[in-house]
Amino acid sequence: MTEESPTFASFGVKPEIVKALGEAGIERTFAIQALTLPLAMAGDDLIGQARTGMGKTLGFGVPLLHRVEVPGDGTPQVLVVVPTRELCIQVANDLKGAGKHLGIRTLAIYGGRPYEPQIEALRKGVDVVIGTPGRLLDLAEQQHLVLGKIRGLVLDEADEMLDLGFLPDIERILRMVPDERQTMLFSATMPGPIITLARTFLNQPTHIRAEENDAGAIHERTSQFVYRAHSMDKTELIARALQAEGRGLTMIFSRTKRTAQKVADDLVERGFAAAAVHGDLGQGAREQALRAFRSGKVDVLVATDVAARGIDIDDVTHVINYQCPEDEKTYVHRIGRTGRAGRTGVAVTLVDWDEEARWKLISDTLSLDLAEPVETYSSSPHLFSDLGIPEGTKGRLPLSKRTRAGLSAEKEEDLGGKRRGRRGSSGPASPSASEDEAPRKRNRAPRKRTRGGARSAAAIEAADAAAPASSGSSGPDQQEDRPRTPRRRTRSGADATGPATSTGNATPATTSDSGETGDRPARRRRRRRPSASDTPASAD
DNA sequence: AAAAAAG
Structure with missing residues (x-):
């Protein structure tokens, strides 16, 4: 090996x-x-x-x-x-x-x-x-x-x-x-x-x-979590999570174009450098948003499943399913936007009441057992660190309980103002797309890959x-x-x-x-x- | 039902 x-x-x-x-x-x-x-x-x-x-x-x-x-x-x-x-x-x-x-x-x-x-x-x-x-x-x-x-x-x-x-x-x-x-x-x-x-x-x-991996093809490198966001303010929840230390680029998926735009707008209003990508946008805006995300000018991309497949962007450390994906294939592709080429990633799926059935289907089909997270990579950033969850408990507590408890609690007290900022991004960024590629274009840096997988x-x-x-x-x-x-x-x-x-x-x-x-x-x-x-x- | 894909 x-x-x-x-x-x-x-x-x-x-x-x-x-x-x-x-x-x-x-x-x-x-x-x-x-x-x-x-x-x-x-x-x-x-x-x-x-x-x-x-x-x-x-x-x-x-x-x-x-x-x-x-x-x-x-x-x-x-x-x-x-x-x-x-x-x-x-x-x-x-x-x-x-x-x-x-x-x-x-x-x-x-x-x-x-x-x-x-x-x-x-x-x-x-x-x-x-x-x-x-x-x-x-x-x-x-x-x-x-x-x-x-x-x-x-x-x-x-x-x-x-x-x-x-x-x-x-x-x-x-x-x-x-x-x-x-x-x-x-x-x-x-x-x-x-x-x-x-x-x-x-x-x-x-x-x-x-x-070989029948069901799907999910990287063990990506830590998966499910969050029972029953009747919760998911945008507020995500706003907090986005402040996690060590967060790199983050992709948030929604099931509809309208929701994607809404979430992006809300996040921008809260001061995040977010952009939206979906089919209701003009092609220019779509490409601009993606370029801005790729360059890091915007570090939160809220998208419909138009961006669920194939899009390959370095540094995407987190994928958040604002809404439960349609099926297991979509789930696999969405979270596949992180943890690419040997990197680690974190994928969090928010599940509301009305999505429980669908989630169960996906979960069963892929044999996921996220209630008890497989493992935690100490080196990878964790959204949950900002959700009031004790560091060491991430991989063990029944998600549904721990998260909700901790979250709701803080939620009420902290919820008031909208905070902004999260790690790197600066203040408010343009909503959907702003210019783009100014910052780093990481393309260059030939990093080399060592191993491949022939074996x-x-x-x-x-x-x-x-x-x-x-x-x-x-x-x-x-x-x-x-x-x-x-x-x-x-x-x-x-x-x-x-x-x-x-x-x-x-x-x-x-x-x-x-x-x-x-x-x-x-x-x-x-x-x-x-x-x-x-x-x-x-x-x- | 939703999204995407020609316009």
């Missing part, structure tokens, strides 16, 4: 990509990456599942970039479809960074923004496209986006993309790309029914699961389905949001994956099973076939 995970270079990744990753402080692979690279680079279809914040983006991004023909003819060669605009921007930036030394042109295609820039970029030529369903279909129908040469397709947050709301659009997109293509699905959560559905359009896919176990299963391979072309890049690419991670061997990674255990992920995987000879045939330009995707 102390050994370090294999490097990207050891998988035969192109030097230009290795160099770009290195510049971002990334050298070694995470478990999902080590497990995915061999198969993905060979052109196999696959379903990749790993816990949140464990590198899934590069897990499919590197193989995808690897098979882009450079220079291409300007026709998109690979496509990544994501559920939200902000995630689209983020993934595009990550891939843009990883492919910069190859001269790969990357473009983010999403709604809420003018058509022209995107159309113009396509006109000039694009190799890699990352997009949200609506705008992708829109531009494709207008003939501005040509999907006829897509040789690699990825559905990020796959279970969400194949859910009722998105399925129709995804099916249409699938009908527009060549049958002969490589298709990969990634997500931290992958319900059985979704996998079954996926097999209908995947070609003998291998199911790769780093750190973790992986459950590989094969499945099958029908499907293709593909071919493609190339294009420019895009901009927006956060600069940073991958993130750093520190920590040495064993814990890289986290103490919990234990799950990994023995399975030799990488090769062993994956290789030929007992099942079928998946990889062989599928590779792309004859396209005029075909290049060896897997060549190297």
Whole structure:
């Protein structure tokens, strides 16, 4: 366990990509990456599942970039479809960074923004496209986006993309790309029914699961708590919690857009540097809020589930569920915004009377037993320290009692004025979004990650389905949001994956099973076939 | 029922 995970270079990744990753402080692979690279680079279809914040983006991004023909003819060669605009921007930036030394042109295609820039970029030529369903279909129908040469397709947050709301659009997109293509699905959560559905359009896919963890994929690194906020003033409760020592960036999730805005406004009024992000805001405001949060200008982000998946921001130390999430998948993704890449995090779910049933369902499904918190990381900040809970009791008392008792008590006396400030943030900040990125852009600092998780176990299963391979072309890049690419991670061997990674255990992920995987000879045939330009995707 | 996603 102390050994370090294999490097990207050891998988035969192109030097230009290795160099770009290195510049971002990334050298070694995470478990999902080590497990995915061999198969993905060979052109196999696959379903990749790993816990949140464990590198899934590069897990499919590197193989995808690897098979882009450079220079291409300007026709998109690979496509990544994501559920939200902000995630689209983020993934595009990550891939843009990883492919910069190859001269790969990357473009983010999403709604809420003018058509022209995107159309113009396509006109000039694009190799890699990352997009949200609506705008992708829109531009494709207008003939501005040509999907006829897509040789690699990825559905990020796959279970969400194949859910009722998105399925129709995804099916249409699938009908527009060549049958002969490589298709990969990634997500931290992958319900059985979704996998079954996926097999209908995947070609003998291998199911790769780093750190097996059926129910969800929750990091042991994140301390989870449930707080029975029955009939309590949740905003007041949170206002206090936000004053916790050592708190870094904090994300607060609500179930509705209205509530998200309201909570953000209330917190701003109380003097917190908070911003809101939800679908009722203009795209500019959404991106501005996220940038402000990323840069630290605002350290409290109140969001709807638009920000529950994929958003990768360093330094998010706390996630507070102002309202109980809809289901267990949403719960897993929401709290997955913290405790990323080897860091620790704290997740607190406030449960009101009318949410008890839903919470029980989530709790049971994920086998959570938060009434008796698993463990407390002395090194991680604790919201509860400001809720009147004795330090040493955090992990033992029945949450419902201790918290309520202590809280209500103080609540009445202290409640009066609104205090402000909390640790770092300064006074009142702009409400929704303020400017943004002035402060630190942490992107740079290449931190290096040490371990990855090659070693973790992986459950590989094969499945099958029908499907293709593909071919493609190339294009420019895009901009927006956060600069940073991958993130750093520190920590040495064993814990890289986290103490919990234990799950990994023995399975030799990488090769062993994956290789030929007992099942079928998946990889062989599928590779792309004859396209005029075909290049060896897997060549190297 | 809610959110997101084209406008």
